[in-house]
Every structure is written in C-alpha cells, then in structure tokens.
Amino acid sequence: xxxxxxxxxxxxxxxxxxxxxxxxxxxxxxxxxxxxxxxxxxxxxxxxxxxxxxxxxxxxxxxxxxxxxxxxxxxxxxxxxxxxxxxxxxxxxxxxxxxxxxxxxxxxxxxxxxxxxxxxxxxxxxxxxxxxxxxxxxxxxxxxxxxxxxxxxxxxxxxxxxxxxxxxxxxxxxxxxxxxxxxxxxxxxxxxxxxxxxxxxxxxxxxxxxxxxxxxxxxxxxxxxxxxxxxxxxxxxxxxxxxxxxxxxxxxxxxxxxxxxxxxxxxxxxxxxxx
Amino acid sequence: xxxxxxxxxxxxxxxxxxxxxxxxxxxxxxxxxxxxxxxxxxxxxxxxxxxxxxxxxxxxxxxxxxxxxxxxxxxxxxxxxxxxxxxxxxxxxxxxxxxxxxxxxxxxxxxxxxxxxxxxxxxxxxxxxxxxxxxxxxxxxxxxxxxxxxxxxxxxxxxxxxxxxxx
Numbered sequence: 001x002x003x004x005x006x007x008x009x010x011x012x013x014x015x016x017x018x019x020x021x022x023x024x025x026x027x028x029x030x031x032x033x034x035x036x037x038x039x040x041x042x043x044x045x046x047x048x049x050x051x052x053x054x055x056x057x058x059x060x061x062x063x064x065x066x067x068x069x070x071x072x073x074x075x076x077x078x079x080x081x082x083x084x085x086x087x088x089x090x091x092x093x094x095x096x097x098x099x100x101x102x103x104x105x106x107x108x109x110x111x112x113x114x115x116x117x118x119x120x121x122x123x124x125x126x127x128x129x130x131x132x133x134x135x136x137x138x139x140x141x142x143x144x145x146x147x148x149x150x151x152x153x154x155x156x157x158x159x160x161x162x163x164x165x166x167x168x169x170x171x172x173x174x175x176x177x178x179x180x181x182x183x184x185x186x187x188x189x190x191x192x193x194x195x196x197x198x199x200x201x202x203x204x205x206x207x208x209x210x211x212x213x214x215x216x217x218x219x220x221x222x223x224x225x226x227x228x229x230x231x232x233x234x235x236x237x238x239x240x241x242x243x244x245x246x247x248x249x250x251x252x253x254x255x256x257x258x259x260x261x262x263x264x265x266x267x268x269x270x271x272x273x274x275x
Numbered sequence: 276x277x278x279x280x281x282x283x284x285x286x287x288x289x290x291x292x293x294x295x296x297x298x299x300x301x302x303x304x305x306x307x308x309x310x311x312x313x314x315x316x317x318x319x320x321x322x323x324x325x326x327x328x329x330x331x332x333x334x335x336x337x338x339x340x341x342x343x344x345x346x347x348x349x350x351x352x353x354x355x356x357x358x359x360x361x362x363x364x365x366x367x368x369x370x371x372x373x374x375x376x377x378x379x380x381x382x383x384x385x386x387x388x389x390x391x392x393x394x395x396x397x398x399x400x401x402x403x404x405x406x407x408x409x410x411x412x413x414x415x416x417x418x419x420x421x422x423x424x425x426x427x428x429x430x431x432x433x434x435x436x437x438x439x440x441x442x
Contacts, residue, residue: 013324020332020353027346028406117307119408122343158343187416
C-alpha cells in the first residue's frame with residue numbers, strides 16, 4: 001500500500017499527463033457525433049454569439065460583390081421561369097401528379113464563422129432549430145454547393161463544409177450524366193477530387209459538375225464546379241480535379257435546402273436494402 | 276495575488292488575439308499560427324508540473340470550444356506543457372533564472388528564449404497537426420505545414436516577448 005502510494009506520488013506528473021491526454025483523445029473521437037453533445041451545444045451558443053457580432057461588421061465590406069452575385073442568380077432564375085412557361089402552355093391538361101409537388105424548401109442564412117485552413121472545416125450559420133433548421137439539410141451559396149448541416153442549436157447551426165476530409169458528395173458530369181464521388185483531399189481549398197468515373201468516359205476541360213440527386217440531401221443539377229485538365233488514371237476509374245465554383249474564402253449568404261420527402265425516400269430505400 | 280491577476284490578463288489577451296486575429300491568418304492552407312501557446316511558455320520557471328499540465332489542458336480546451344475542434348488543441352497543449360520542464364532542463368544556461376521569474380528573452384537572453392520557444396512550439400504544432408489529420412498519409416505535406424507554422428508562431432511569440440510590459 002505504502003509503496004503504491006510512493007509510486008503514485010513519484011509519477012504523479014506522468015499520470016496526470018496520461019489522464020489529460022486520454023480525456024482529450026476521448027473528446028476527439030466522440031466529436032464525430034458531437035452534435036448530440038449537450039455541452040457542445042452550450043459552447044456553440046456562446047461562440048456563435050461572438051462570431052455573429054464580428055461577422056456583422058465584416059459583411060458591410062462585401063455588399064457590392066454579394067449584390068452582383070444575387071443579380072446574376074436572379075437573371076439565371078428568370079431564364080428558367082421563361083423556359084418553363086413556354087414549354088407548359090400549349091395544350092396543357094390538368095393531371096394530378098403527386099410527384100410534381102414541391103420537393104424542396106429553401107431558407108436563407110448568413111455565414112458567421114468559417115475556415116478553409118483545417119483538414120476538417122466547419123461553417124457556423126445564424127439559423128437554428130427556431131428557424132426550422134434540421135441536421136441533414138444541404139447548404140449552397142448562389143455560386144455552388146457548400147456543405148451539409150451536422151449540428152443545430154436553438155439559434156445557430158453548424159455545417160460540415162465541402163472542405164472537410166470526411167465530406168462525400170455524389171456528383172455527376174452535366175454533359176453525359178456519369179456520376180462519381182466528390183471529396184476534398186485537404187490541400188488546396190479551390191479544388192476537390194471527383195473519383196470513380198469510368199475510364200471510357202470522354203472528358204473535356206471546363207465541363208460542368210453538378211449534384212447527381214442520388215443522395216437525399218441536394219436536388220439534382222445544383223452547380224458544384226468545373227473540371228480542370230488535371231486527371232489521375234489508375235485501374236478502371238479515373239479521378240478528376242474539380243475547380244469548386246463556390247469560393248469558400250468569401251462566403252457570406254447561403255441557402256439551406258431541406259428535402260421535404262427525405263424521410264419517405266430513406267424509409268423506402270432502407271426497406272428494400274434490409275430485405 | 277497580484278501575480279495571479281497578471282497571468283489571468285495574459286491568458287485573456289492571448290486567447291482573444293488567437294481567436295480574433297490569428298485564427299483568420301491563412302496563407303494557402305499551410306501557415307496557421309497558434310500564438311496562444313505563449314501562455315504555456317511564460318508561466319513561472321518553478322511552477323509545479325502538475326499545475327502546468329492542468330493549465331495547459333484548460334488553455335487548449337478554451338481554444339477548442341471557440342474553434343469547434345473538440346479535444347485537438349487540448350491534446351497538443353498538454354503535450355507542450357509536459358515537454359516544457361524537459362526543454363528547460365536541456366537548455367540550462369541562465370543561472371539568473373530564479374524560480375519565480377517568467378521565462379523571457381530579457382532575463383535569459385534572446386538566444387535562450389528563441390531555442391526554448393521554438394522547441395515547445397514545434398512539439399505543440401507537431402502533435403496538433405497530426406492529431407487533426409489523424410493519419411500518416413500525406414506525411415510530408417503535414418510536416419511542411421508543421422514547420423512553416425512553427426516558424427511563424429515562434430516569430431510572433433518572440434516579438435510579443437520583446438514588447439510585453441514588465442512589472
């Protein structure tokens with residue numbers, strides 16, 4: 001007993017060191033599903049409050065550019081409306097089609113904290129459960145896909161950025177609809193990698209990459225980026241370098257995209273795979 | 276008591292500097308200075324090592340909370356706090372270092388302080404960046420980030436040490 005006590009006293013620094021490092025490691029490993037932790041929710045409210053005050057000041061300096069982006073997007077949407085109206089008018093008969101109902105709802109949000117320099121980047125937004133945000137909603141800016149919501153508190157939410165090595169997105173080449181998996185390798189924040197594209201697919205530099213709609217998070221056809229000439233060959237598949245269309249260093253205003261039929265879709269997919 | 280207050284002010288100032296300024300410094304994803312480690316460096320020479328460890332953990336934990344990286348900074352800062360007494364003992368030159376004084380370039384010389392700071396900062400950054408990536412793939416890429424960030428962090432710490440007010 002005495003020698004045990006002596007031992008503990010002698011190595012108390014080492015023991016405290018090991019305990020503290022163990023605590024830190026447990027925190028790191030449990031942070032993958034951290035959005036469930038209550039303690040973190042409280043911390044997020046405080047840091048969210050501080051970050052919001054700072055961002056309020058920052059946002060004034062970006063107004064001009066944000067306006068330009070909004071005008072460009074409005075123009076694009078107007079073109080789309082025009083197209084839809086001209087197609088539907090001739091000889092339209094009313095057929096009740098449950099599939100053509102509204103599938104997605106949109107919510108605007110402001111980025112109040114963001115980073116691009118870590119391996120696992122997260123984005124804090126000023127919308128929370130009070131505004132109807134739930135985990136699993138997609139986040140996009142007017143220029144392209146940004147991330148997906150992983151944590152929600154009452155007034156704030158945290159999105160996993162596309163610039164997070166854990167993030168995977170199902171994306172396709174707009175021209176020929178071949179789809180692959182888009183992920184970030186943790187290096188340059190302007191480029192992501194599109195893998196699992198079959199060897200024989202003809203690829204031209206500058207091709208548009210859009211979301212495939214195969215996951216329940218994003219609607220199909222949402223802009224992700226453009227192909228750059230760089231490609232890696234290996235085996236049956238090629239990996240393509242994609243220039244992301246959203247500039248993560250100057251994100252200010254984003255949209256949250258909620259899929260209204262998501263649960264239904266996931267339920268039926270699960271039902272089939274379980275059998 | 277006065278002395279404790281002194282360190283509390285350093286703690287708050289360094290955390291605020293880190294969160295508001297240095298967390299926003301990013302050169303092409305390679306350089307992320309973490310100057311808050313300076314708090315671990317300037318604690319008194321003769322601080323009991325277990326208190327040093329607890330303070331290290333607390334410092335890292337506060338940074339973790341505000342940057343949403345649970346445990347990563349706590350881990351790295353405890354590592355730095357554990358290494359500090361060892362770095363000091365390897366590097367004994369200054370007989371002038373009384374137990375009560377805070378390690379600084381003024382009491383122990385610029386050269387001594389630089390070697391001391393760069394070693395502790397390197398240990399901190401090495402564990403921080405590798406824990407953050409959580410793999411040894413891209414080993415040299417991560418190592419490059421460690422080295423560049425260590426250089427920038429040490430530069431700022433030495434600069435702050437030269438201009439920091441003395442009692």
